[in-house]
Every structure is written in C-alpha cells, then in structure tokens.
Amino acid sequence: MSEPIEVRRRLHEENDRRAAQLREQFNAAGTLVVDMVSSPGSGKTTLLELTVDYFADSLSTAVLVGDVATERDAQRIREAGGPAHQIITGGACHLDAHLVADGLESADFDLPDILFLENVGNLVCPASYDLGEDFKAVLLSVPEGDDKPLKFPAIFSRAAVCLITKSDLLPHLPFSPEDAVRHVNLLNPDSVILQMSAMNGDGFEEWCNLLEREHQAKRAALV
Amino acid sequence: MSEPIEVRRRLHEENDRRAAQLREQFNAAGTLVVDMVSSPGSGKTTLLELTVDYFADSLSTAVLVGDVATERDAQRIREAGGPAHQIITGGACHLDAHLVADGLESADFDLPDILFLENVGNLVCPASYDLGEDFKAVLLSVPEGDDKPLKFPAIFSRAAVCLITKSDLLPHLPFSPEDAVRHVNLLNPDSVILQMSAMNGDGFEEWCNLLEREHQAKRAALV
Numbered sequence: 001m002s003e004p005i006e007v008r009r010r011l012h013e014e015n016d017r018r019a020a021q022l023r024e025q026f027n028a029a030g031t032l033v034v035d036m037v038s039s040p041g042s043g044k045t046t047l048l049e050l051t052v053d054y055f056a057d058s059l060s061t062a063v064l065v066g067d068v069a070t071e072r073d074a075q076r077i078r079e080a081g082g083p084a085h086q087i088i089t090g091g092a093c094h095l096d097a098h099l100v101a102d103g104l105e106s107a108d109f110d111l112p113d114i115l116f117l118e119n120v121g122n123l124v125c126p127a128s129y130d131l132g133e134d135f136k137a138v139l140l141s142v143p144e145g146d147d148k149p150l151k152f153p154a155i156f157s158r159a160a161v162c163l164i165t166k167s168d169l170l171p172h173l174p175f176s177p178e179d180a181v182r183h184v185n186l187l188n189p190d191s192v193i194l195q196m197s198a199m200n201g202d203g204f205e206e207w208c209n210l211l212e213r214e215h216q217a218k219r220a221a222l223v
Numbered sequence: 224m225s226e227p228i229e230v231r232r233r234l235h236e237e238n239d240r241r242a243a244q245l246r247e248q249f250n251a252a253g254t255l256v257v258d259m260v261s262s263p264g265s266g267k268t269t270l271l272e273l274t275v276d277y278f279a280d281s282l283s284t285a286v287l288v289g290d291v292a293t294e295r296d297a298q299r300i301r302e303a304g305g306p307a308h309q310i311i312t313g314g315a316c317h318l319d320a321h322l323v324a325d326g327l328e329s330a331d332f333d334l335p336d337i338l339f340l341e342n343v344g345n346l347v348c349p350a351s352y353d354l355g356e357d358f359k360a361v362l363l364s365v366p367e368g369d370d371k372p373l374k375f376p377a378i379f380s381r382a383a384v385c386l387i388t389k390s391d392l393l394p395h396l397p398f399s400p401e402d403a404v405r406h407v408n409l410l411n412p413d414s415v416i417l418q419m420s421a422m423n424g425d426g427f428e429e430w431c432n433l434l435e436r437e438h439q440a441k442r443a444a445l446v
Binding site: 068144166173 | 230262263264290291292293295296314315316343344345346347348351364366367368370371373374375376377389391392395396
C-alpha cells in the first residue's frame with residue numbers, strides 16, 4: 001500500500017508550505033504563536049482561561065481552539081475575557097496549517113500579541129504538523145503518569161516547553177516529577193519544564209514570564 | 224483534495240474486510256474480544272493488569288497492546304501474569320484490523336477465552352476502526368473532566384461500555400458523575416456505565432462479572 005504513504009508525504013509538504021506562509025504573516029505582525037498540545041483533559045483550556053485573564057491589561061491575546069466537536073472550549077475562553085474562535089475539525093484528530101489559516105480568516109479578531117493554538121486533545125498526530133508557531137508547548141498532567149513522554153516520544157521531542165499540570169494531585173497519585181523530567185530530558189535535553197497547578201497557582205507566574213520574554217524577543221527581532 | 228478522502232474510504236473498506244475475517248476467527252474459537260479505548264493515562268493497563276490476575280484461575284486471557292513506542296505496557300501485563308504481545312504502531316495513532324491480525328500471528332499465545340485489544344491512547348481515530356471485537360469499552364478518567372463525551376462523541380456513541388475510572392479522585396476534582404452519565408447517555412442511551420477505581424476496588428467486580436456474562440453468552444452461541 002504505497003499510495004497512502006505517498007499521499008501522506010504530499011499532504012505534509014502542502015501543510016509545511018502553508019505553515020511557512022503563516023509564519024511569515026505572524027512574524028510580520030510580531031505575533032508570538034504557541035501551539036498547545038496534550039491529551040484530552042490535561043488542562044489546556046483552564047490554563048488558557050487564566051493566561052488570557054493575566055494579560056488582560058498588558059498584552060493582547062487570542063485563542064484558536066481545535067476540537068472534533070462542540071464550541072465549548074472557545075466559549076470558556078470568551079467567558080474568561082479573551083477573543084476565541086472555534087475550529088471544528090470534523091473527524092480530524094489534529095489541527096493543520098490550512099485549518100489554522102481558515103480559522104484566522106473566519107475569526108473576528110486581528111492578530112494579537114500572543115496567539116494560542118489550542119490543538120485537539122491528542123498526543124500523537126499534532127506532533128507532526130507545523131502550524132507556523134514559534135514553539136509547541138506540551139502539557140503532561142499528573143494523573144496521566146510519568147511514563148507518557150517515553151510512550152509518545154514525538155511530541156515530547158519537538159515541544160520546546162513541557163508543562164507538568166495538576167501538580168496539586170501529586171499527593172494522591174503515583175507520579176514521580178523527577179522521573180517525568182528525566183524522561184522528557186532523555187528525548188529533549190533543551191526542554192523548558194515547568195510544574196504547574198491551576199488549583200494553587202504553582203508555576204503560573206513562570207509560565208506567564210516565559211510568554212512575556214518570548215513575546216519581547218519576537219518584537220525585538222521585528223524592529 | 225479528493226484523493227485523500229478516496230484513499231481513506233478504500234483504507235476503511237480494506238480494514239472492514241480484514242475485521243470481518245478476524246470476527247469469524249474469534250467467533251469460531253469462542254473468544255470474547257474487547258477493544259479498550261481511552262486517552263493516554265486513563266488507566267487501561269492498570270485495569271488490564273487487575274483483570275488478567277482476577278481471571279487467572281477461571282478463564283484464559285491475553286492482551287494485544289498497541290502503542291506508538293515502547294514495550295512497556297505489554298511488559299506490565301506479563302508481570303501481572305497474562306500473556307501479552309506488543310504492537311508498535313510506528314506513527315499510527317490507532318490500531319487497525321491488519322495490525323491486530325499481524326499481532327496475533329506474531330504473538331506466542333493461542334486465542335484465549337477473552338482477548339483484550341489495548342488501543343493506542345487516543346479518543347479520536349480508534350472510534351472509526353473495526354478490529355473484529357465484540358464491543359468497544361471506552362475509559363473516561365475523572366481527571367479528564369465530565370465534558371469529554373460531548374467533545375469526543377464518536378467513541379462514546381460507539382462504545383457499548385463506558386468505564387469512569389479513578390473515581391477515588393472525585394473528592395479532589397470538579398467532576399460530576401451525574402453529568403458524565405448524562406453526557407454519555409445523550410450519545411448512547413444503551414451504554415453500560417460503570418464507575419471504577421483501581422485504588423479502592425470500586426466497580427471492579429461488576430466489570431469482571433460483565434466480562435464473564437459476555438463470555439458465557441458467546442460460548443452459548445457457539446454450541
């Protein structure tokens with residue numbers, strides 16, 4: 001069955017071309033773009049609600065939300081005060097550059113200082129798609145287990161930032177933060193790893209500082 | 224881009240043909256086959272370790288484990304006393320009937336009374352692949368949130384059994400079992416829903432009884 005491989009290669013090439021155009025557009029606007037990837041229920045939307053609220057008075061933010069079904073997550077972001085546009089992928093288990101480009105055209109906001117792409121909840125396929133982002137951030141929630149980086153190596157190798165979320169549950173679960181960090185570093189020695197909890201605020205300031213620094217660096221490159 | 228859709232349709236047809244052959248083979252052997260689907264880290268392997276151990280003296284069991292990478296889960300099942308064979312999917316985010324057929328050929332066990340297919344951790348694509356199973360069981364762990372059925376409707380519509388796992392974490396998380404059941408039933412009014420915890424044994428007996436009943440029904444149909 002050589003056609004599917006050939007078709008997949010061509011689809012990836014088309015995706016990469018579209019992603020390169022998006023990256024030019026984002027760079028020209030000085031927009032920092034972060035592709036957020038995780039399993040379902042790892043806390044992407046909750047983290048984005050808090051992040052959008054944190055920057056409300058300093059930087060403009062917006063979220064493109066990818067889901068197989070429902071407008072629920074975009075609604076949650078809007079209720080938290082951020083512009084958000086929902087991309088319904090239909091059966092697709094990941095965002096691609098075409099979906100992002102179409103989403104931006106339909107969205108009722110201009111390119112902000114920081115644009116978050118909230119990918120479909122899935123640790124496999126989102127790893128292989130360039131969306132024109134500056135970096136991918138992968139979330140690993142404590143209930144998922146510290147072995148997940150080894151089981152889903154592509155995304156943990158490619159994500160520049162790894163957020164260990166729901167750290168407030170550490171007392172209740174057999175999760176070793178040291179093992180998780182070791183597993184991520186085996187795949188990606190340069191990964192920036194933050195331990196976080198939306199319940200008690202653990203790590204949130206570091207996350208926002210990181211975004212602010214990256215946004216400033218992007219703006220500096222623009223001048 | 225009509226080719227990918229055409230290619231996908233053909234791939235699904237080929238899958239369904241292979242799955243029908245597998246189903247005949249399973250029926251002839253009186254083997255009950257359960258396709259276990261969930262997000263990464265929802266507790267599939269832990270549940271299978273306990274299940275394999277529970278049936279050790281009464282029924283033969285075996286597990287075909289699908290993962291993108293690592294032999295880790297099959298090792299865990301073997302340590303729990305069950306025959307297990309690991310299928311490494313390479314990039315694929317789901318098992319298909321061809322992978323299952325190849326896995327069975329390479330496995331060092333005969334068809335048992337109950338065969339578990341532990342799918343790749345992913346709530347999207349496994350929903351669309353028939354593996355010749357008697358039924359799919361979808362796991363929804365409490366940390367993932369009670370909204371996940373609505374966000375991943377295909378698998379919750381198609382799975383005859385829904386296991387709400389990690390119920391011991393209910394006191395620590397904003398998860399409403401009533402809402403979860405309501406969401407599942409909206410999609411699938413006939414779904415058998417069990418609330419479970421590997422930590423305190425909640426629901427485990429019901430799960431094993433269900434498997435035993437289904438296996439007996441399958442054997443009865445054989446005679």
